[in-house]
Amino acid sequence: MSATLGSQTDAPALLSGAAVGAAGGTTVATPTLRALLGRSSFWVIAAAGILAIAIVAVLVSGGTQAAGRALAGDNVSPAGSMALVEVLRQQGVTVTLASSLAEVRAAVGTDSTVFLYDENSYLDQSQLGELGDLAAHTVVVAPDFLALQALAPTVGFGGVSESDTLTADCSVPAANRAEELTPGGDTLSIPPDAGNPLLTGCFASGTTTFSLVQVQNDSTGGIISLVPDADLFNNENIAHYGNAALALGLLGLSDSLVWYLPTLADLPRTGPPSLAELTPGWVTPVLVLLMLVAVAAAFWRAARFGPLVAENLPVTVKASETMEGRARLYARSNARLRALDALRVGAVQRLALAVGLGRLAHLDEVIGSVAHFTGRAPDEVRRVLVGAIPESDAQLMALSDALQALEHATGQAVQPGSAPAARASASVSGESSPPPAERMDP
Amino acid sequence: MTLSGRFVLLLALGVVPVVLFGLDTVAATGVLLLWLLVVFVLGALDLVLAASPRAVTVERMLPARVRLGESVTSELYLTNTGRRRLVGVVRDAWQPSAGAGHNRSRVVIPSRERRLVSLTLTPFRRGERRVEQVTVRSRGPLGLWNRQATLNAPGRIRVLPPFHARKHLPSRITRLKELDGRTSVMVRGQGTEFDSLREYVRGDDVRSIDWRATARRNDVMVRTWRPERDRRVVILLDTGRTSAARVDNEPRLDTAFEASLLLAALTSVAGDRVDFLAFDRRVRGRVQGASGAALLSQMVDSMALIEPELIEMDWAAVPGQVRSITSQHALVVVLTSVDAAGASTGLLSVLPQLTKRHTVVVASVLDPATVLAAATRGGRDEIYRAAAAERALLDVARVSAAIRRLGADVVTASPEQLPPALADRYIALKAAGRL
Numbered sequence: 001m002s003a004t005l006g007s008q009t010d011a012p013a014l015l016s017g018a019a020v021g022a023a024g025g026t027t028v029a030t031p032t033l034r035a036l037l038g039r040s041s042f043w044v045i046a047a048a049g050i051l052a053i054a055i056v057a058v059l060v061s062g063g064t065q066a067a068g069r070a071l072a073g074d075n076v077s078p079a080g081s082m083a084l085v086e087v088l089r090q091q092g093v094t095v096t097l098a099s100s101l102a103e104v105r106a107a108v109g110t111d112s113t114v115f116l117y118d119e120n121s122y123l124d125q126s127q128l129g130e131l132g133d134l135a136a137h138t139v140v141v142a143p144d145f146l147a148l149q150a151l152a153p154t155v156g157f158g159g160v161s162e163s164d165t166l167t168a169d170c171s172v173p174a175a176n177r178a179e180e181l182t183p184g185g186d187t188l189s190i191p192p193d194a195g196n197p198l199l200t201g202c203f204a205s206g207t208t209t210f211s212l213v214q215v216q217n218d219s220t221g222g223i224i225s226l227v228p229d230a231d232l233f234n235n236e237n238i239a240h241y242g243n244a245a246l247a248l249g250l251l252g253l254s255d256s257l258v259w260y261l262p263t264l265a266d267l268p269r270t271g272p273p274s275l276a277e278l279t280p281g282w283v284t285p286v287l288v289l290l291m292l293v294a295v296a297a298a299f300w301r302a303a304r305f306g307p308l309v310a311e312n313l314p315v316t317v318k319a320s321e322t323m324e325g326r327a328r329l330y331a332r333s334n335a336r337l338r339a340l341d342a343l344r345v346g347a348v349q350r351l352a353l354a355v356g357l358g359r360l361a362h363l364d365e366v367i368g369s370v371a372h373f374t375g376r377a378p379d380e381v382r383r384v385l386v387g388a389i390p391e392s393d394a395q396l397m398a399l400s401d402a403l404q405a406l407e408h409a410t411g412q413a414v415q416p417g418s419a420p421a422a423r424a425s426a427s428v429s430g431e432s433s434p435p436p437a438e439r440m441d442p
Numbered sequence: 443m444t445l446s447g448r449f450v451l452l453l454a455l456g457v458v459p460v461v462l463f464g465l466d467t468v469a470a471t472g473v474l475l476l477w478l479l480v481v482f483v484l485g486a487l488d489l490v491l492a493a494s495p496r497a498v499t500v501e502r503m504l505p506a507r508v509r510l511g512e513s514v515t516s517e518l519y520l521t522n523t524g525r526r527r528l529v530g531v532v533r534d535a536w537q538p539s540a541g542a543g544h545n546r547s548r549v550v551i552p553s554r555e556r557r558l559v560s561l562t563l564t565p566f567r568r569g570e571r572r573v574e575q576v577t578v579r580s581r582g583p584l585g586l587w588n589r590q591a592t593l594n595a596p597g598r599i600r601v602l603p604p605f606h607a608r609k610h611l612p613s614r615i616t617r618l619k620e621l622d623g624r625t626s627v628m629v630r631g632q633g634t635e636f637d638s639l640r641e642y643v644r645g646d647d648v649r650s651i652d653w654r655a656t657a658r659r660n661d662v663m664v665r666t667w668r669p670e671r672d673r674r675v676v677i678l679l680d681t682g683r684t685s686a687a688r689v690d691n692e693p694r695l696d697t698a699f700e701a702s703l704l705l706a707a708l709t710s711v712a713g714d715r716v717d718f719l720a721f722d723r724r725v726r727g728r729v730q731g732a733s734g735a736a737l738l739s740q741m742v743d744s745m746a747l748i749e750p751e752l753i754e755m756d757w758a759a760v761p762g763q764v765r766s767i768t769s770q771h772a773l774v775v776v777l778t779s780v781d782a783a784g785a786s787t788g789l790l791s792v793l794p795q796l797t798k799r800h801t802v803v804v805a806s807v808l809d810p811a812t813v814l815a816a817a818t819r820g821g822r823d824e825i826y827r828a829a830a831a832e833r834a835l836l837d838v839a840r841v842s843a844a845i846r847r848l849g850a851d852v853v854t855a856s857p858e859q860l861p862p863a864l865a866d867r868y869i870a871l872k873a874a875g876r877l
Contacts, residue, residue: 026498026499026593026594026595027594028594029575029591029594030496030592032496281464281466281467281468281469281470282460282461282464282467282470284467284470284471285460286464286470286474288474289453289456289460289477290454290457292453293450293453293454297450299445300445300447300449300450303445303590305533305579305590306533306576306577306592307535309535309536309537309538309573311537314693315686316688318688319687319688319689319807319809319811320811322782322834323812323815323830324827326830326834327826327827327829328826330829330830331826338829339825339826339829343825343828345832346816346835346836349836349839359839359843393822396825400828
């Protein structure tokens, strides 16, 4: 009978051969390239459109950007000087924009004018000296200390002009045509012993301070004009007073003008050769290649072998968690008496069963019975089971051990074949055998 | 489309020509671009020459059922309907719990031919394990770029509860058979049925002598009894939130499955009728009116899909459910958890309705860890732990006492012991004629 039943229960596992799956028409879940493009065409077009709009916006806004170098010939912002350069070009002057001394050297001719505005003091004294010798006319705007040292050592700084009006009042034709300049700018000072015939000062603010100083280069005969106020020639101020007339007069003397704003390229190189010069030519391409290899390796390893498979996971709760939580609560609040009470109630119930009293036996009966079996004093048994109150963890542990010892001793005493004295008293008290495992076998 | 490691290696080898022939930056860049062009042309060529994975058709052969812990073979037939030879790798995307292990297999399928990919499945979770898709990655002749496609090939396999408790079955059947043909000396109760007459032997209870038969036969005859048959047994499974808790790393629900399967097997041998109901707020599984071999297979089948629901059991609906199964007197076995008094109020409130009409046994798993903790007294923390465990056991005892007061029977045991303990209780009730 049991064998047949075994086979019955095994039957489900042996059920097999049920074929699942279609013969032939397997559908493909991966979209084809065409379908993919068709499906994502909206996003592709949208992305392309946004990109185009962004590029156009950058181009448009780039034209009106305020950023740019001050007094740059191609800068239309208020700080630039494109207005002046364009007017000069309309007048037939060939304007060359230069950003390094080498370019100036290449562009300058026998009868050229050089415009110099070295805002960040890139040029050193020798470069400035060379520049002063290059052209017949040199206009230096806002010269710094080095420039003055190199081009006109006797000229010093004169501070900000305090005069309300600046009138030409000198022999320079361009200054005379200008008549008046925007007041309030920087000035230069000429030593008071005006015996030096090579120095001419115009637009005087005081007796020795001027807003335009012309110096004749005694070796080449070239004229160097020093304009201390850089704001005179920018787009914002060029149309005021006689600024434009002065600028055109100074810069339009010859047919070609080199508009020179020094850059980092003019800084003399010092120290050992740079890393870029030392590395061989293939290093950058190899780095690019390695980067591509890394990208390819990422694609190789990251390519998923089909979609992920989802799985519902079961809930995992340990049944003993409430017990552990309660134990930690007891421990945290030092609930010694409460903990010991739980242990005592459990012990009393087990003792009552062990000595043959029911689960509902009265405590006094249990105490008397246990004292009888174990031969201990009833007061002692009562102290362990109910009386003592633990004041410290050590007492709690001692009482817990005492409870266990009492249960153990009782268990020993009620076992068949234990001490005869205990057996005698057990027979007196009536039921003696510990209840067997709960069963109703015939 | 996917890349292979070989392609990455080939790309990396470009370092050699770039260094050898790249004398300056311009030449090196030229060599690099040339190398990239060659490599990508080779890759594209490889991709074009690879067999199309879309041309593969899939058929699947699966056993419908497997018992948890056993292994089955999943067979996947791949037919290459394309014109090129397919060399590649196949991934059969089973759920992780189907226990497929390493599910990538290398295949070589010539054109218009079929190949078998078999996979050994050892599911490690009960329920329905599914597979939806098969992914084929087809390698080009150079092995640089691959074509990849995912094909729909659904399949499923039902993983049945393991029924480990069947090892207890033979001994319990033997004990059940011993009940047959007993005289009333040993077994006496109102419910026992008259079996046969036989001659009196010394030791028989004189009260069971049948005087009329004795008069007819000129010999002293006694009546013998056998346990009643054709009684109703209703197994009610609580699949509510408490059944999700794990005792000895097994959910209470799975222990309840074991216990109810053993009980059902024993009951059908004893000739009683078994109805099975898994319930929390609605019926999760029901087996009614089955007997013999069909009973157990239907039960494991319906159990396979039952998972613990994280909702509270609706005890108020339980009497109605039982009444819908049978209106006669029956043995109602409630497999639930007997816990703290607060959590058991629902059960206690409906027990009187059940016990008025039926014999009720409440079976619950007792956590062996709690019993062990109650006896472990080491340091301070362990004493507090023992106290908490003792408190939990006292709660169980209190609820058990309350259940007994309401006229029902309680069986609590550790997960391994619960199925045989429940079977023993059934045999005891049967012997006592209380069914």
